[in-house]
Amino acid sequence: MATDAKKGNSIIETIKTIVYALLIAGIFRTLFFQPFWIPSGSMKQTLLIGDFLFVNKMSYGYSFASCPSLRIPVVGLNIDAEDICGWVGGDNTRVLGGEPQRGDVVVFRHPVSGQDYIKRLIGLPGETVQMIGGVLHINGEPVELQDDGVFEETAAPQGPQRLRPxxxxxxxxxxxxxxxSRQIETLPEGTSHPVLNIARQSSDDTPLYTVPEGHFFFMGDNRDNSTDSRVPQQAGGVGFVPFENLIGRADRIMFSSAGSSMLAFWTWRSDRYFKGIE
Structure with missing residues (x-):
């Protein structure tokens, strides 16, 4: 009898430990840093498929989007952040909100699908944005571009999704x-970053977009391979992103693996560990 009681108490204590650990992890992920794997090549060369980083949630304050989504398809688990914290959303405001800066690399919730995206912030509220002949124009002025050689990679399937470049x-x-082709793009405030070009296509010439108040315009650095604000939501793109949909700023790569699994240690890219994101 005493042995059975001890076993019962041990099971209860184990369950308590797991619950407490999950609660602590949930609070940490909601308030401070959220892990994020780069699944696609839309932000090359700044971010590569297989880069692992933590998103700084303190940078822009908190909204319903700060709550973590729990998706584990193999067990049918799909709990969205809106299911948990949707009751505080809808007014496009944030608690302790800090203003995003142009050029920030930001993780945000897609306004329609709720999926997490990572792109560079290009257009601020009230501004106009347009691509003309592959050149970004902000408020009617072209940004500075400087040719910078080429970006090279191996033509092979990349990451768990085995995407071909x-x-x-x-x-x-x-x-x-x-x-x-690689160019260095300099934004109006003077920050610079590399952008890649593959071919002349429709996204190189867009209508003139005026960013609504309380919204932002995002683009990928791999300009010809990015689903972003250049395409409206009704056409399958990202469109304008509300302030409350921002999750946080990506500041530093912590780990990177070029293989289909992080366990494939021979594909680890140690030169990208702890690399700052600019």
Whole structure:
């Protein structure tokens, strides 16, 4: 009898420990830092498929989007942040909100699907944004561009989704050298970052967009391979993103793996560990 009681108490204590650990992890993820894997190549070369980073949630304050979503398809778990904290959403405001800065690399919730996206903040509320001939124009003025050679990568499936890169010199066979033209883009405030170009396409020439109050305009650095604010939501794009949908700022890469699994240690990219995101 005493042995059975001890076993029962041990099980209860184990359950309590797991529950407490999950609560602490949930609070930490909600208030401070949220882990994020880069699943696609839309932010190359700044971010590569397989980069792992923590999103700083303190940078812009808190909204319903700060609550974590729990999605584990293999067990059918799909709890969205809106299911937990949707009751505080809808007014496009934040608690302890800090103003995002142009050029920030930001993780946000897609306004329609609720999926997490990571892009660069390009347009602020009240501004106009337009692409003309592949050149970004903000408030009617073209940004400064400087040619910077090419970005090179191996033409092969990348990451868990086995995505193949698009190549300016393509089509390129498996194992070949895939290249994209690279330029350094300087935004009005003086911050600079690399952008990649693959081909002339419709996203290089867009209508003139006026960013509504309380919203932001985002673009990927891999300009010809990014679903972003250049395409309206009704056409399957991102469109304008409300302030309350911002999750946080990406500041630093913590770990990086080029393989289909992080367990494939021979694909780890140690040169990207703790690398700052600019």
């Amino acid at each position: 698009r190549c300016e010199n393509g089509p390129v066979g498996d194992g070949g050298n895939c290249t994209k």
